[in-house]
Amino acid sequence: MDLTLNDEQRLLRDSAGQFVTRTYTADFRRQMASEPLGFRANTWQQFADLGWLALPIEQRYGGLDAGAIEVGILMEAIGRGLAPEPYVATVVLGAALVAALGREEQKQETLPMVANGTLRLAFAHSERAARCDLARVDTTARPTADGWRIDGDKIAVLDATAADRLIVSARVTSGNGKPGPLALFVIPRDANGMKLDDFARLGGGRAANIRFDGVQVTRDARLGDDTDALPAIEAVVDRALAALGAEAVGMMQVLLDKTLEYTRIRKQFGRPLAANQIVRHRLTDMSIQCDEARSMALRSALHADSEAFERSRAASGAKAKIGKCARFVAEQAVQLHGAMGVTEELEIGLYFKRLLAFETLFGSTSHHYRRHATLSVAGHA
């Protein structure tokens, strides 16, 4: 039992921190917002050169064999800088799904390209009617003579347009319409029958709604064999929640730091705002909640490879707790900046927006409290 960083982890934290501070200025973020993909290819290549894309990938597929702790360290830096690169879509979700479910030849073909920066992925799973329910997929995959036909609508696919391939979830549906197991299909982003409605994402980056209208894929486009993909999806999403939690911690820390700085400088009634006890106590609560969020991001990372029950409870616990803390910190950061906090002239609002994106992605705060409660009651019964 030791919760201190080792030398390699410290090195990663320091180099990621330096890169983020150097690269992600307010000006840079503004430029990225008008890029067609929301980021630039050369920054992505830098991610690859720094080894970040290879981080959680197994060594035999060109990766660095690191775990959820290292991904968390990097994600916290990404959060601090509000980096818009599709790290979550490609590495945290895409590569992880291939690693969890893919056949050996699929892993050999895909993962080294992700690691060296030549292949980007996106995970098309969320549907409007499903809300927070990972198991609810209405998109269908019907067997054809030489493969599958995919029909359905996906929403909010993170960085879909930047991806070379999409990993699409669909319900295997036989000729009589009977729903079967969930399956994942790897589909080139420019395949026939797909319509992408690309948009700027709340808080930076891009996303798309995608219509699949009779998209034909070959038999070997299916990721893995014919087992139900849901357990693997749940595991990958639980781990993604740990990574997103760490990203949120980075954002919360920036909001706290900026608010501390502002309330020390801003004078009203002849004294700094921070001289008022009510403001000081608010800042204290923000700081405690940042620290609590940090503990929970770490906890979910430490449980990333635990068995499903503990892993899911840790992931949901973290998502709920961090979601609650993030909301408090973000709202109070805006509040304590006064009217300036609600303008686009400061970046407080940008951090607020990206924390809202965190809150809604992969299940709301109340969804995860409920999931934790359901698992706990069932686990005790």
Added chain:
Amino acid sequence: MDLNFSETDHAFAKEVRDLIEQHITPRMQRAQALTPSVFSDPEIVAPWQKALASRGWIAPGWPKEYGGTGWTPAQRWIFEVECVRAGAPAISPMGIKMVGPVIIGFGTPEQKNYYLPRILSGEDRWCQGYSEPGSGSDLSSLKTRAVRNGDHYIVNGTKIWTTHAHHANRMFALVRTSDEPRQQDGISFILIDMTSPGITIRPILTIGGDHEVNQVFFDEVRVPVSDRVGEEGKGWTYGKYLLEFERGGGIASPRLRQALNTVRLLAESDASGRAIDDPDLALRLSEVEIDIDTLEMTELRVLSALQTGQNPGAVSSILKLRVSEIHQAVTRLGFEVVGNDGLAVEPGRPLYAQNQTRDLPDAARTAVPRHLNGRAYTIFGGTSEVQRDIIAKLMLGL
């Protein structure tokens, strides 16, 4: 970075369980389970304290040279978890965790030689003389006066909220030895023999029905100057140092987790009419459990980073705040789960010595007094408001 325990750790856990097996009796467990106050009666704790002392396991937070255990953070954690799991009574912190570190840090060799072994053995039972009727959150405004008279101080005044003064033979106290422009100056840290002439104790009953705290009066009480710790007039510094140990740097989450599990089990039982079937209650149980998970991680992080004997610093205020709030949340759920059975008042104390008249599980009998006494958690050891002031000043630099 990992949460896993090594082979050595597992072997150590076995040693702890063996000691528990030998010394924790069912009567002790029951008495602890039926203790709704903050501290356990010395009568229950004494045999366990003695067993730990003879094993050399009584003071995990002390440097080894003074009788500390030299345990790794993992071992300290395991020890606490195993004790809580076994329902072992909680050792009073006032000697081991509070005055001990101050004597180690600032005492003379004579004071160390005399007091430390007596703290370890449990021969001395300590109480804390900090608050006064006129000095609560504004502690350094205290007025109990110690006037130098040759080799003695003559102490006059009163202390309040003195936990277990009626069981203690020693008190560590902050007293005013001079008047200075800054009220924090002129305070000294002295050790008072509670059997001295001129000391009277008035019991104070708390709303949970327990006698735990007292008011202590000093009328011309003579205290040898050799029982002053550190320099005269510097007591505030030592007193604050002690408060960091009182507030945090300890391991509170295992006990909170156990308390929540007790509430959960009651909620799952017919004795509560299966309160758990209310999905809203199940959700709030999870909410508190997640808060305990959070606290546990923070405690483990602090524990990993702290060297043995090091004072925890201002993070102790964060831990104190969260521990007290979570404790209250757990007892609030306990009150809700016990439902209308909570309306039956059991005035007799100690509860474990009362004849049980109703067919209620122990958890149900303690739920209401625990909830009521629990309100004190955000007040004692510095109110939540004082903790926030400290965090703002020391951690945020405001």
